[in-house]
Amino acid sequence: MKDEKDKDIKPKDGSENPKQREEHALEQALKQAFEQNIPDISPETAEILKDLPEEKKDAILDMMIRVDSFSGPLPRPDILEGYEKVKNGAAERIFDYTENEQKHRHKMGKFDAITDRIKYFSGQIIGAILAVIMTYVAYVLGLNGHDWLAGIIFTTTIISVLIIYVLNKKPEQK
Numbered sequence: 001m002k003d004e005k006d007k008d009i010k011p012k013d014g015s016e017n018p019k020q021r022e023e024h025a026l027e028q029a030l031k032q033a034f035e036q037n038i039p040d041i042s043p044e045t046a047e048i049l050k051d052l053p054e055e056k057k058d059a060i061l062d063m064m065i066r067v068d069s070f071s072g073p074l075p076r077p078d079i080l081e082g083y084e085k086v087k088n089g090a091a092e093r094i095f096d097y098t099e100n101e102q103k104h105r106h107k108m109g110k111f112d113a114i115t116d117r118i119k120y121f122s123g124q125i126i127g128a129i130l131a132v133i134m135t136y137v138a139y140v141l142g143l144n145g146h147d148w149l150a151g152i153i154f155t156t157t158i159i160s161v162l163i164i165y166v167l168n169k170k171p172e173q174k
Contacts, residue, residue, distance in 0.1 A: 073098045131161045 049057055070076045074094065075083075083090040134157040142150035 073102065127161070127164065131157055 049060060052060070074080070080091045080094065083094065134153055138150040138154035138157065140150075141153065
């Protein structure tokens, strides 16, 4: 709703509203950039586009999209050169930072693996201790005449231990 109002409202001096001025300035800047320097297209294509009528040229320019992707821990070499031009030694600092970051990730990966093993084995030890304690409790209850309760505790303990060892539950890897 606000956009419709903005289009209808014109300043008292008769000029366009700020949004329209901004859009018009952007269009003009794109046209100037196109006329001065056409990046990443062949000279033949540039020559063909210059000979087209303005509306067709605008339509083609609207369809032209440059997709530039780069994957890796470091920026592309041309970007590194740009950083180096801005500040001497910047590219070296980026390399150092990347190397240190990679060393840190490897160190944290090793640390995570060690703590996962510790948690897994400590859980096994605690589970074994609890199984022994529950077996002893069932034994004592059985000696004191509570056969049914002893049987239930012993049976559930054994079934629980067997399920854990048969299924071999380990911590999920991240």
